[in-house]
Amino acid sequence: MADSVPAGSARSQEHRRQRIAEHVVRHGTVTVTWLAEAMGVSVMTVHRDLEALARRGVLRRFRGGVSALPTSVFESNLDYRLGVHVAEKEAVAREAAHLVEPGMSLMLDDSTSVLALAPLLRDKAPLTVLTNARRVLDAFAGCEEIRLIALGGEYSRTHDSFLGVPCVEAIEAVAVDLVLVSTSAMNARMTFHQEQDVVLVKRAMLASGARSALLMDHSKVARTALHRLCPVAGFDHVVVDDQVPGELVGELREHTEVRIAQVRG
Numbered sequence: 001m002a003d004s005v006p007a008g009s010a011r012s013q014e015h016r017r018q019r020i021a022e023h024v025v026r027h028g029t030v031t032v033t034w035l036a037e038a039m040g041v042s043v044m045t046v047h048r049d050l051e052a053l054a055r056r057g058v059l060r061r062f063r064g065g066v067s068a069l070p071t072s073v074f075e076s077n078l079d080y081r082l083g084v085h086v087a088e089k090e091a092v093a094r095e096a097a098h099l100v101e102p103g104m105s106l107m108l109d110d111s112t113s114v115l116a117l118a119p120l121l122r123d124k125a126p127l128t129v130l131t132n133a134r135r136v137l138d139a140f141a142g143c144e145e146i147r148l149i150a151l152g153g154e155y156s157r158t159h160d161s162f163l164g165v166p167c168v169e170a171i172e173a174v175a176v177d178l179v180l181v182s183t184s185a186m187n188a189r190m191t192f193h194q195e196q197d198v199v200l201v202k203r204a205m206l207a208s209g210a211r212s213a214l215l216m217d218h219s220k221v222a223r224t225a226l227h228r229l230c231p232v233a234g235f236d237h238v239v240v241d242d243q244v245p246g247e248l249v250g251e252l253r254e255h256t257e258v259r260i261a262q263v264r265g
Contacts (some may be wrong), residue, residue, distance in 0.1 A: 016041065017049045024059045025080045029067040056157050070184060070194070078160045081112045087263050088217035088241040093117035095261035096180060096215050096239045100124045104177040107205050108136050110161030111182035113215040115139070122146070130176060132201060133161045149174075156197075163197045171204040179209030182216060185223035188251035189232055192225035199227045211236040218243040232256055 016039055023038060024030055036046045054061050058079075059068050068080040093116040100106065102124055108114045110133035118139040121127060125145035131137060132151040140146045153167025181202055185192040191214065193199050206212050214235045221244050232238065233255040240249070241261045252258045 013049075017053055020046070020049055021053055021058050021079070024066055024068045025083065028069045028080075029065060031065045033064075035066070058157075078110075078112065078158065082115075085217045085219050086116075088219070088243065088261075089113045089116045089215075091241050091261040091263040092215045092217055092239050093120055095259050096213055096237075097121065097124070098259075099178060099180075099211075099213055099237060100127070102126055104128070105130070107131065107171070107174075107176045107179045107209060108133065109179075109181040109202060109205060110136070110159045111215070113182035113217065114180055117180065117215065128176075130171075130174060132163065132167050132171075133159075135160055153201075159198070163201050167201050168204045171201065171208050174208055176209050177211065179205050179212040181205060181212070181214060183214070183220070183229050185220055185225040186214075186216060186232065187222055187224060188248060189255065190224075191229040191232060191235075192223070193227055193229050194225045196227055199229050202229055206230055206234065213237040213239060215239050216244075217241050221248060 020035055020039065023035065032043055032046050032050070036043045039046065050061055050066050053059050059066050068076055070076040089112060092113055096117055097120040100121055103126060105128040108118065108129060108131040115133065115135055118136050122143055125143060128147040128149065129140055130149040130151055132153065137148065137150055140148050151162060151167050151170045153162035154164035156163050183191050183193045183202065193202065212235050214237070216238065218241050221240065232252060235256050237257050237259060238252055239259045239261060241263050243263065249258055249260065
């Protein structure tokens with residue numbers, strides 16, 4: 001199949017790769033053949049595009065196809081996570097907002113659950129907010145009553161945030177009233193994440209807070225991932241949506257305080 005755009009056009013190539021990424025994020029998993037037909041290009045061109053996108057951390061390749069879905073070893077790209085379980089994340093964010101009072105210092109991680117919380121905190125000002133997430137910084141950039149501190153480090157395109165040793169060292173230099181984080185998986189006793197660099201940053205965050213809260217929608221529970229993050233008992237609060245099974249909620253309450261967020265509609 002002939003390519004529908006000039007092979008040497010860098011602009012057309014980048015536009016096509018953006019369209020491919022959007023297709024994969026929308027559908028979760030697709031085949032190389034399907035993408036070639038959808039883009040109007042050869043299978044070989046799609047393979048080259050997928051290799052470039054995989055290097056950026058946008059998606060994950062497997063034999064004959066490509067996926068944006070998480071596994072126990074790979075975390076999903078931020079753009080994919082922003083589009084799934086939106087109502088549940090918003091409900092969890094509304095419930096978690098009750099933990100925040102004006103005058104507090106907060107540390108927010110780079111999760112999509114915490115990103116859903118950020119706009120709700122503007123009404124809680126004055127606040128001091130520390131974060132490693134670029135989009136959280138954007139959410140507060142125009143708020144005069146919110147003191148905003150960026151936690152720098154090595155930029156991760158997959159998470160649109162800053163990680164690594166410089167980020168951990170910046171976190172270890174401060175102490176805050178409340179840390180709010182999410183992660184990719186948990187069971188009744190333990191929380192998990194697929195990536196070691198993310199685990200190290202989240203652990204440093206939890207150690208920096210007088211109190212901590214874990215925000216989790218039901219898609220993340222009764223699951224595990226490669227790296228252990230922190231026991232459930234290490235959190236002062238766990239906020240989940242009302243689709244988490246009652247039996248699991250009961251087990252969680254043996255270890256910490258659990259708040260149930262009601263999903264609207």
